Amino acid sequence: MRKKLILLALVLLLTGCSAFGFLFERLPWLVNWQLDRMLDLNEAQEQIVEKGAESMQEWFISEGFPLLIVHLETTQQRWRTGRLDRAATYLESALADWIAEFLRAVEPHLMPLLLSIDEQNAEQFRQYNADKAQEWFEYAESEAKKRAQRKEKLEDWFGPLTQQQHTLVDQNITLFDAELKTRRDNNQHWKEMLLQSALDRDTQDLKRWINDPSVWWTEDYTSLRTANRQQWRITVKSLLPTLSAEQRQHADQRVQDWIENLYSV
Numbered sequence: 001m002r003k004k005l006i007l008l009a010l011v012l013l014l015t016g017c018s019a020f021g022f023l024f025e026r027l028p029w030l031v032n033w034q035l036d037r038m039l040d041l042n043e044a045q046e047q048i049v050e051k052g053a054e055s056m057q058e059w060f061i062s063e064g065f066p067l068l069i070v071h072l073e074t075t076q077q078r079w080r081t082g083r084l085d086r087a088a089t090y091l092e093s094a095l096a097d098w099i100a101e102f103l104r105a106v107e108p109h110l111m112p113l114l115l116s117i118d119e120q121n122a123e124q125f126r127q128y129n130a131d132k133a134q135e136w137f138e139y140a141e142s143e144a145k146k147r148a149q150r151k152e153k154l155e156d157w158f159g160p161l162t163q164q165q166h167t168l169v170d171q172n173i174t175l176f177d178a179e180l181k182t183r184r185d186n187n188q189h190w191k192e193m194l195l196q197s198a199l200d201r202d203t204q205d206l207k208r209w210i211n212d213p214s215v216w217w218t219e220d221y222t223s224l225r226t227a228n229r230q231q232w233r234i235t236v237k238s239l240l241p242t243l244s245a246e247q248r249q250h251a252d253q254r255v256q257d258w259i260e261n262l263y264s265v
Contacts (some may be wrong), residue, residue: 020261024060028053035113040124045116052109059105065262068098072262076255079248084240092233100211107210114206117198129191137183143175150235158243159250165242172235176224186221 023030031053032046041049071094078087139149150173155161161169176182190209193216197205208215214222243251 021264024057024265027057031056038125038128039117039121041121045113045121048112048116052106052113055109056106061265064098064102064105065265067101069259069262071095071098072255072259076252076259079252079255084243084248085237088236088240103211107207110210111203111206114194114198115201115203117195119199122195122199125191125195129187133184133187136187137180140175140180140183143173146175146179147173150232154236154239157251157254158239158247162242162244165239168238168242169235172238173231176227178220179224182218182220182224186218189218190216 028050032041032049035041035049036046039045071091075087075091075094078090139145147170151161151166151169154165154169190213194206194209196202197209205215217225
């Protein structure tokens with residue numbers, strides 16, 4: 001659930017397209033729609049979600065977006081002066097810091113919903129996870145699918161990859177042992193921990209989870225995540241010196257689109 005809220009913030013709000021303002025204006029409806037799919041909200045819960053989403057809209061405008069603009073403009077400045085590796089490293093770190101700020105802001109609005117969850121909500125959430133599991137973890141079914149997913153992310157940033165760049169990705173991206181099982185097992189574990197804490201009205205555990213999802217990660221998943229993040233960093237670092245002027249401009253324009261969309265609201 002926490003991850004889905006972050007995705008709404010980073011995907012729906014940073015679309016990089018003309019729909020940005022339209023989506024942002026309808027943020028309470030979008031959040032309500034997504035959480036209803038996940039939890040089958042009752043009327044009281046819908047009111048909690050709507051009120052919280054409206055408060056988060058205000059936070060985005062007054063604090064969240066201005067902070068993110070600073071991070072993006074700093075990234076762009078480093079990128080344009082040719083410090084590609086430093087720009088990529090900074091953006092990864094800056095986005096992590098921004099997500100931490102987002103979670104601190106969303107905690108008081110998410111807690112009332114979590115503390116209202118009942119058995120019916122819990123069963124809906126279990127069914128939602130079961131229905132989505134194959135889609136979420138499809139890329140971990142084979143090395144070919146994992147590489148294709150990573151290449152898609154890179155092409156979002158840089159545009160079409162050259163054959164040399166495809167080879168670099170293939171050399172660096174591998175599927176780890178039992179990666180699919182590890183991800184599924186972790187999803188099952190944190191989901192049940194969340195539901196149990198919500199049903200038990202364990203405020204302390206819920207607050208800890210909102211601010212630090214790793215508290216409910218399995219040991220195997222923690223190791224897998226560290227290995228995958230290192231694999232991704234190595235891939236990006238090896239790719240940066242091979243970028244053409246057009247590919248560097250593609251990445252610059254993507255950041256510029258984000259900045260302009262954020263300024264627009």
